[in-house]
Amino acid sequence: MALPIEPPLHRCTVRGDWVDYNGHLRDAFYLLIFSEATDALMDHIGLDAAERERSQASIFTLECHLNFLREVKGGAEVQVSTQLIGHDAKRLHIHQSLHVAGEPEPACVCEQMLMHVDMRGPKSAPMAPEVLARVQAIAAAQAGLPRPVHLGRVMRLPGA
Amino acid sequence: MALPIEPPLHRCTVRGDWVDYNGHLRDAFYLLIFSEATDALMDHIGLDAAERERSQASIFTLECHLNFLREVKGGAEVQVSTQLIGHDAKRLHIHQSLHVAGEPEPACVCEQMLMHVDMRGPKSAPMAPEVLARVQAIAAAQAGLPRPVHLGRVMRLPGA
Numbered sequence: 001m002a003l004p005i006e007p008p009l010h011r012c013t014v015r016g017d018w019v020d021y022n023g024h025l026r027d028a029f030y031l032l033i034f035s036e037a038t039d040a041l042m043d044h045i046g047l048d049a050a051e052r053e054r055s056q057a058s059i060f061t062l063e064c065h066l067n068f069l070r071e072v073k074g075g076a077e078v079q080v081s082t083q084l085i086g087h088d089a090k091r092l093h094i095h096q097s098l099h100v101a102g103e104p105e106p107a108c109v110c111e112q113m114l115m116h117v118d119m120r121g122p123k124s125a126p127m128a129p130e131v132l133a134r135v136q137a138i139a140a141a142q143a144g145l146p147r148p149v150h151l152g153r154v155m156r157l158p159g160a
Numbered sequence: 161m162a163l164p165i166e167p168p169l170h171r172c173t174v175r176g177d178w179v180d181y182n183g184h185l186r187d188a189f190y191l192l193i194f195s196e197a198t199d200a201l202m203d204h205i206g207l208d209a210a211e212r213e214r215s216q217a218s219i220f221t222l223e224c225h226l227n228f229l230r231e232v233k234g235g236a237e238v239q240v241s242t243q244l245i246g247h248d249a250k251r252l253h254i255h256q257s258l259h260v261a262g263e264p265e266p267a268c269v270c271e272q273m274l275m276h277v278d279m280r281g282p283k284s285a286p287m288a289p290e291v292l293a294r295v296q297a298i299a300a301a302q303a304g305l306p307r308p309v310h311l312g313r314v315m316r317l318p319g320a
Binding site: 021022026027028029031034035058062063065066067068071088113119122153156157158 | 189192231
């Protein structure tokens with residue numbers, strides 16, 4: 001079987017109970033959508049539920065940084081694309097971009113550092129060779145993509 | 161009435177449906193707890209639901225950065241403390257620290273940039289003088305606090 005190329009788009013519909021008193025998608029539920037997109041990435045590199053159960057391997061989020069750029073309303077159809085920024089034997093550094101379907105500009109972007117873990121600790125652990133090979137295939141396929149503009153951003157007040 | 165001093169601790173119990181396939185609090189639900197702590201901060205500075213309705217003012221999250229430091233299990237009692245890092249007429253830059261009750265080290269920290277908005281746009285807008293006065297009272301009360309260690313952190317792979 002050929003190795004997978006780029007991670008597939010993750011798609012979902014914004015649920016009514018994800019909308020807050022401001023009448024738009026609450027900050028935490030943007031991250032829930034990104035988190036589900038990370039689950040889709042795990043499936044894509046061979047760490048689906050059956051393999052997690054078999055191998056006792058999983059992925060933990062170490063860190064993430066979100067930039068909320070546009071409001072998203074309940075009922076909106078959204079999609080998340082994932083770009084692999086870097087990796088080593090244990091870690092994936094990714095950037096995710098959430099778009100309302102048909103909109104050219106992202107509504108939110110998310111940078112994440114993920115850690116491959118052996119759940120028997122849990123403790124950090126190198127990826128299995130077949131998982132790492134899939135990660136390397138994504139890295140090769142995405143090598144020409146531009147660097148996302150919000151990557152490594154430090155938040156500060158204007159003038160601070 | 162005296163102006164409020166430091167924001168109160170926000171407390172909650174980790175719900176079973178916030179736990180993921182790794183058997184711990186899912187990343188997005190840490191942010192939901194921080195988001196509810198931000199709601200408590202809004203109440204504290206006078207932007208509670210009744211005042212939001214009256215004045216058509218609210219707060220939007222522009223950006224946030226989370227560091228996941230320790231696992232949190234379902235049923236845990238957690239509390240969030242909030243430190244005001246900076247502010248101007250329209251923005252609050254805050255740092256939140258989530259602790260499992262009784263644990264000295266945080267399980268997660270969150271840096272946020274918040275924007276005061278006029279919901280009739282919605283567009284950014286200066287805080288009302290009485291709200292700004294409460295923010296200034298918090299800043300004065302917290303002036304001696306040390307700078308949180310994760311503030312302004314840029315995520316990168318080791319050696320990158």
